[in-house]
Amino acid sequence: MRTGAAAGHLRYFHAAVEYAHDDDLLAVTLPFLLEGVANGEPSIVAFGERTAGLVRAALPAGSGVEFLPGGDMYARPSSAIRAxxxxxxxxxxxxxxxxxxIGEIPVSAFGNTWDWWARYESAINHAxxxxPLWSMCAYDSRITPPEVLADVARTHPRYAVGGGRHEDSPAYTEPRVFLSESRPPVPDPLQAGAPTVSLTGPSPADGRRAVHAAYRGQIPAPDLDDLVVAVSETVTNALRYGRPPFHLRVWAGDDRIVVTVSDAGAGPKNPFAGLLPATEAATGGRGLWITHQSCNHVAAATGDDGWTIRLIAGNPAV
Structure with a gap:
């Protein structure tokens, strides 16, 4: 049985909490959690260390609220959805x-990797x-960039404004529309230079060899193995579903490896591809799902010359 603001709501009830003072966050968070506990509902916090500490200190002893390791939950968007x-x-x-x-995406995500977290916030409206979930996503306006807050307004149907009240977000955009928009990623500085490896018409085996050729200890060996799998899957998808010409480029930095795979096609027809668990029937979906699980950042965009997907293993926040 649904209770509180979500009473009578059949599906996911998704809200944002935008706050400028810690007291404002607690004014929304504490009643939300304690009312849930009183109703016998699992009531869960997935905050980072600082905000989790605020909530713990404000809750009564033995409150019954569960705390998740917020940083672990938000390692990667597709992993968060799966978990x-x-x-x-x-x-x-x-x-x-x-x-x-009630959770929060780490502040570290507000930089060069925000594009895939914006897609996450949109996709979970469907995922x-x-x-019977009622969740709130907290954003501290003191440290959240304006462009991120603009995406928050577009990816959350409503805002929690205190007193158990919610207001609709006038900027909310349906996920299929939002996810179908081309959002070119922030260029990685490595891409300003010549690639370490550049191939036209590569096979999946060529892609695997190209990654190994660029490797010189920038990332842990298990992460290298994951990137090799991701590149192999991405090249396979390009050959199977894309249009020639096909290009693969690899850049090697001190703390990361950047790979792009491009073709002259329009990219996946399913806007949720990569973010939601793939099914056997999903065209190219399984490979993109694996890729999103395997890399530290995945971004894709359609341009005049076709579709390009970029994979980063290592540190993408440069």
């Missing part, structure tokens, strides 16, 4: 009629629709 879906399914199997979660 949350597993968590939600477990609570539903245990009989939960509603689940309450969690089969669960």
């Amino acid at each position: 949350y879906r597993r968590l939600l399914a477990g609570h539903v199997a245990a009989g939960a009629g509603q689940i309450r979660i 969690y629709d089969d669960f």
Whole structure:
């Protein structure tokens, strides 16, 4: 049974909390959590260390609120979706009629990697629709860039404004529309120079060899293995679903490896590809899902010359 502001709502109830003072965050968070506990609903916090500490200190002892390691939950967008879906399914199997979660994406995501987190915030409006979830995503306006807050308004149907009240976001954009927009990634500085490896018409095996050729210890060996798999899957998708000519380029830096794969096609037709768990019927979806699990940043955009996907293993926040 749904309660609170989500009462009568059949699907995912998704809200943003934009705050400028810690007291404002607590004024929304504490009633949300304590009301959930009182109703017998799983009530969960996925904050970073500082804000989690604020909430812990303000809650009564033995409150019954569960705390997740916020940094671990938000390692990568597709991983977060996978972890949350597993968590939600477990609570539903245990009989939960509603689940309450308040979380925050780490501030480190507000830089060069924000594009895929904006896509995450949009995609989860669909990804969690089969669960009785009421969640709030907290954004501290003191440290959140204006362009990020603009995306928050477009990816959250509503704002929690205190007193249990919510207001609709006039800028909210349906996920299929938002995710279909071309959002060119912030260029990596390495891409201003000549690539370490450049291939036209590569095979998946060529892609794997190109990554190994660029490797000189920039990333841990397991991350190298993941990147090799991701590049192989990406080249396979390009050859299977894209249009020639096909190009693969690799740049090697001190702390990262950057790979782009491009073709003359329009890219995936499914705007959720890569972010949501793939099915056998999803065209190219399984390879993109694997790729999003395997890299530290994945971004793609359509231009005049076709579609390009960029993979980064290592440190993408430069």
